[in-house]
Amino acid sequence: MRLLLSRSGYALYLLPLLFLGIFFLYPLLTIFDISLRPGGALDLSAFGRLVSSNYYIETLLFTSYQAALSTGLTLLLATPCAYVFARYRFVGKSLLLSLATLPFVLPTVVVALAFAALIGKNGLLNDLLRALFSLDYAPIQLERSLGIILIAHVFYNFAIALRIMAGYWASVGFTTEEAARCLGASGWSLWRDIRLPLIRPALLSAGMLVFIFCFTSFGVVLILGGIRFATLEVQIYYQAVNIFNLPLAAALSIVQILSMLALMLVYTRQQRNLQLRLASSATIARSPRSAAEKVAVGCCVALISLLLLSPLVALLARAVLVEGRIDLSNFAALAEKSRASLLFIAPLEAIVNSLRFASLAMLAALLLGIIAASLINRHGGLARWWDALFMLPLATSAVTLGFGFIVALDEPPLNLRASWLIIPISHTLVALPFVIRCVLPAMRAIPPSLGEAAQLLGAKPHQKLLTIDAPLLGRSIAVGAIFAFTVSMGEFGASLFVAQRESVTMPVVIYRLLGDPGFASYRGALAMSVLLMLVCAGGFIFIERLRVAGLGEF
Amino acid sequence: MLRLVDVSHAYGDVVSLRRLSLELTAGEILCLLGPSGCGKTTLLRIIAGLERDYSGEIQLDGVDIRPVLAHERGFGLMFQDYALFPHLSARENIAYGLKRRGDNRRDIQRQVGDWLERVGLAGLGGRDVTALSGGQMQRVALARSLAPNPRLLMLDEPLGSLDAQLRDQLALELRTLLKAAGISAIYVTHDRREAYAIADRIAIMDAGSIQQCDSPRQLYHAPATGQVARFLGLRNLYSRADNAAIWKLAEQAGALRSDTQHILIHPRGISLGCPTAAPAIGYAATFLEAVFRGENWDICLRLEGDWQLTFSAREVPAQVGEPVRVFVALGCVLALAG
Numbered sequence: 001m002r003l004l005l006s007r008s009g010y011a012l013y014l015l016p017l018l019f020l021g022i023f024f025l026y027p028l029l030t031i032f033d034i035s036l037r038p039g040g041a042l043d044l045s046a047f048g049r050l051v052s053s054n055y056y057i058e059t060l061l062f063t064s065y066q067a068a069l070s071t072g073l074t075l076l077l078a079t080p081c082a083y084v085f086a087r088y089r090f091v092g093k094s095l096l097l098s099l100a101t102l103p104f105v106l107p108t109v110v111v112a113l114a115f116a117a118l119i120g121k122n123g124l125l126n127d128l129l130r131a132l133f134s135l136d137y138a139p140i141q142l143e144r145s146l147g148i149i150l151i152a153h154v155f156y157n158f159a160i161a162l163r164i165m166a167g168y169w170a171s172v173g174f175t176t177e178e179a180a181r182c183l184g185a186s187g188w189s190l191w192r193d194i195r196l197p198l199i200r201p202a203l204l205s206a207g208m209l210v211f212i213f214c215f216t217s218f219g220v221v222l223i224l225g226g227i228r229f230a231t232l233e234v235q236i237y238y239q240a241v242n243i244f245n246l247p248l249a250a251a252l253s254i255v256q257i258l259s260m261l262a263l264m265l266v267y268t269r270q271q272r273n274l275q276l277r278l279a280s281s282a283t284i285a286r287s288p289r290s291a292a293e294k295v296a297v298g299c300c301v302a303l304i305s306l307l308l309l310s311p312l313v314a315l316l317a318r319a320v321l322v323e324g325r326i327d328l329s330n331f332a333a334l335a336e337k338s339r340a341s342l343l344f345i346a347p348l349e350a351i352v353n354s355l356r357f358a359s360l361a362m363l364a365a366l367l368l369g370i371i372a373a374s375l376i377n378r379h380g381g382l383a384r385w386w387d388a389l390f391m392l393p394l395a396t397s398a399v400t401l402g403f404g405f406i407v408a409l410d411e412p413p414l415n416l417r418a419s420w421l422i423i424p425i426s427h428t429l430v431a432l433p434f435v436i437r438c439v440l441p442a443m444r445a446i447p448p449s450l451g452e453a454a455q456l457l458g459a460k461p462h463q464k465l466l467t468i469d470a471p472l473l474g475r476s477i478a479v480g481a482i483f484a485f486t487v488s489m490g491e492f493g494a495s496l497f498v499a500q501r502e503s504v505t506m507p508v509v510i511y512r513l514l515g516d517p518g519f520a521s522y523r524g525a526l527a528m529s530v531l532l533m534l535v536c537a538g539g540f541i542f543i544e545r546l547r548v549a550g551l552g553e554f
Numbered sequence: 555m556l557r558l559v560d561v562s563h564a565y566g567d568v569v570s571l572r573r574l575s576l577e578l579t580a581g582e583i584l585c586l587l588g589p590s591g592c593g594k595t596t597l598l599r600i601i602a603g604l605e606r607d608y609s610g611e612i613q614l615d616g617v618d619i620r621p622v623l624a625h626e627r628g629f630g631l632m633f634q635d636y637a638l639f640p641h642l643s644a645r646e647n648i649a650y651g652l653k654r655r656g657d658n659r660r661d662i663q664r665q666v667g668d669w670l671e672r673v674g675l676a677g678l679g680g681r682d683v684t685a686l687s688g689g690q691m692q693r694v695a696l697a698r699s700l701a702p703n704p705r706l707l708m709l710d711e712p713l714g715s716l717d718a719q720l721r722d723q724l725a726l727e728l729r730t731l732l733k734a735a736g737i738s739a740i741y742v743t744h745d746r747r748e749a750y751a752i753a754d755r756i757a758i759m760d761a762g763s764i765q766q767c768d769s770p771r772q773l774y775h776a777p778a779t780g781q782v783a784r785f786l787g788l789r790n791l792y793s794r795a796d797n798a799a800i801w802k803l804a805e806q807a808g809a810l811r812s813d814t815q816h817i818l819i820h821p822r823g824i825s826l827g828c829p830t831a832a833p834a835i836g837y838a839a840t841f842l843e844a845v846f847r848g849e850n851w852d853i854c855l856r857l858e859g860d861w862q863l864t865f866s867a868r869e870v871p872a873q874v875g876e877p878v879r880v881f882v883a884l885g886c887v888l889a890l891a892g
Contacts, residue, residue: 447635447637449633449635449637450637450639452602452604452624452631452633452637453631453633453637453639453698454639454650455604455624455625456602456603456604456624456625456627456629456630456631456699457625457630457650457651457654457698457699457702458625458626458628458651458654458655458702459625459650459654460625463654468639471641472640472641
């Protein structure tokens with residue numbers, strides 16, 4: 001990346017910094033301004049309302065409570081599975097791990113709809129039970145309940161917890177456990193005294209990350225829970241869009257931003273601890289021997305298949321099966337502009353929009369991400385600060401970003417509210433940290449001596465960039481590109497705020513179709529969700545194939 | 555051919571090179587020998603053009619090369635970690651410099667084939683470099699740096715990561731190859747055995763400056779300072795604080811000078827039973843211990859006047875605690891400044 005270091009190249013570094021300044025920091029500051037100085041002078045009444053009203057305090061409490069419950073449930077299920085993954089070798093293990101990671105790239109609206117399709121009032125499971133026991137009511141009543149939110153959160157975050165803990169477990173090994181066994185430990189005492197204390201750093205790290213994701217969960221809570229189960233995110237959206245109380249929405253955003261900063265601070269501290277320990281040697285998994293071990297592996301496989309595949313299968317079945325037969329009319333109907341008043345455009349156009357925006361966001365995120373990564377990769381004390389700066393959008397919820405956009409970029413010279421450009425720009429902001437986290441480790445893994453060797457063999461700076469850096473970074477750049485594309489395709493929170501009539505994207509259309517009571521709308525949402533799921537799953541398969549072992553931080 | 559005058563360099567507050575001067579003649583292999591952190595690698599990087607912030611002069615055939623960029627110097631550098639391009643095959647690695655030079659495809663193919671053969675890797679050209687063994691990687695790196703026919707080749711601890719047996723074998727091969735190609739080379743190492751085997755001259759470096767620069771033989775027989783002697787692994791080095799009997803011996807040998815800081819009794823001048831060279835002084839001694847070293851034994855004696863001598867011998871001369879007679883040739887009592 002020496003080209004970027006040349007004097008003229010320094011100007012390039014300004015690009016991502018300017019982008020971040022204009023499209024991230026400026027909207028964020030505007031939120032602060034609206035909240036703290038709604039009439040131009042300092043006015044803390046919005047905060048006063050927050051603190052004096054039980055309702056908002058309860059919102060914050062509920063946000064934390066549901067995140068804590070989701071985290072607890074996720075860890076409860078993922079911890080034994082992580083042990084099985086670290087300890088045993090079995091057929092289909094890596095495929096299962098890949099499958100378990102698929103939800104990570106699935107849009108929240110798709111996941112929400114998938115769960116509605118599985119355990120909703122008219123879901124597959126209720127249909128099945130009704131038919132089996134000839135019932136005239138739905139036996140599973142989870143719709144608009146905390147339960148369905150928790151289950152969806154577990155679905156989303158299970159793989160993250162599994163990957164972090166299994167990786168850590170494999171690295172610390174099992175010799176301590178074997179020593180404890182020799183000293184007489186077994187069963188529950190082995191878990192309580194040895195295994196859990198041993199993986200505590202990974203448990204805390206995974207728990208913290210899952211908590212952060214659930215704390216900022218928007219699509220799942222909005223669609224599956226509704227306003228009755230409003231979290232901070234949903235409340236910000238509700239206040240800004242439905243009630244148009246911008247100072248209150250801004251005050252809530254500030255609470256959200258500060259909470260996230262505190263959480264991220266704790267998380268990065270834990271992460272450092274985890275990385276130190278991860279340097280230890282890895283152990284090799286073995287085949288399960290005893291019957292109990294085989295049962296444990298079987299349960300783990302069954303749990304993952306059931307938890308992760310059943311909602312997706314239900315979604316697919318609901319979308320393509322009509323009265324037990326395959327019927328693709330749901331998909332054909334996407335081309336019709338039948339619900340013009342609701343959507344303003346035909347659903348098919350939303351697909352074109354999504355593809356267009358995702359391509360643009362991908363290109364922009366790649367360009368800015370590669371430049372930003374090379375800026376961070378430069379040696380010097382500032383590198384850590386640059387890294388933290390570019391990661392900030394990841395620590396800011398998409399709803400806050402979207403809200404910031406509509407309040408900050410609404411007057412000249414940055415009047416983008418009515419422009420479709422605002423969507424790819426917001427997606428670029430969300431995707432940028434992902435691209436950086438894909439490219440930066442690969443950049444760091446290139447020893448400086450390779451570039452120097454090329455130089456001494458006569459390579460000019462641009463030749464070095466083309467013949468050494470580019471091929472070595474190729475895979476990571478490709479992974480970053482697909483990540484950016486899928487993130488953009490599925491982005492919901494910010495899009496819901498900024499998308500205008502003709503520029504709506506697939507997730508927004510799905511949400512709007514769901515808001516319409518008509519059966520045709522529901523089926524349209526199903527069909528579109530399946531399409532979105534296939535695009536994201538396709539992207540995910542590419543990522544899994546391209547990912548270089550040990551590189552990339554996702 | 556290459557001339558360095560008063561080269562100084564610092565990493566922040568830490569001085570890595572202090573007014574270092576050095577000359578290299580055409581076709582010569584010069585070894586920079588010194589402990590880790592003494593500035594050897596920094597010196598190579600400065601010569602290669604990879605470090606730009608230094609003071610002093612560097613001339614190549616009388617021409618100042620300070621303004622010349624690294625990729626225009628036509629020097630080769632073989633890195634300690636080989637720095638092979640992991641995305642290219644062995645063949646493509648070797649061809650890299652030739653391509654940059656603008657050679658035509660057929661020429662490149664021929665030269666790469668030639669080099670693969672010369673370094674004993676014929677048939678392995680298509681291999682992924684990450685699939686090669688340490689020794690094979692070393693050969694690819696060597697062929698890669700030699701293929702563009704550099705005016706000067708620098709090698710930074712090229713055998714450092716290999717096991718001892720392979721290191722001995724490759725050091726010899728390397729010298730043969732460099733001499734056959736007639737290339738001037740600067741070879742960095744911290745292993746004196748490797749330096750002896752490969753160098754025409756050895757420059758002993760410590761704390762950013764050159765302590766002594768001589769042929770391996772001269773260096774071994776007449777180290778200039780106590781530090782050089784210590785680094786060459788020479789034993790029986792005594793300072794002023796040590797026993798007065800040794801200083802009396804040096805006086806008898808006529809070796810003492812006003813600036814003497816250390817006395818070295820060179821192992822080649824120590825013998826049991828009868829002297830190896832005249833004049834010599836005989837001492838009554840007690841046999842302390844013998845340590846088995848394979849081909850030799852390390853023998854340790856306590857001499858009259860209560861001082862000790864250590865040297866190598868083929869046989870164990872006596873039982874522990876028995877009296878023996880030891881002779882020290884006066885010509886091998888060296889007074890060292892510094």
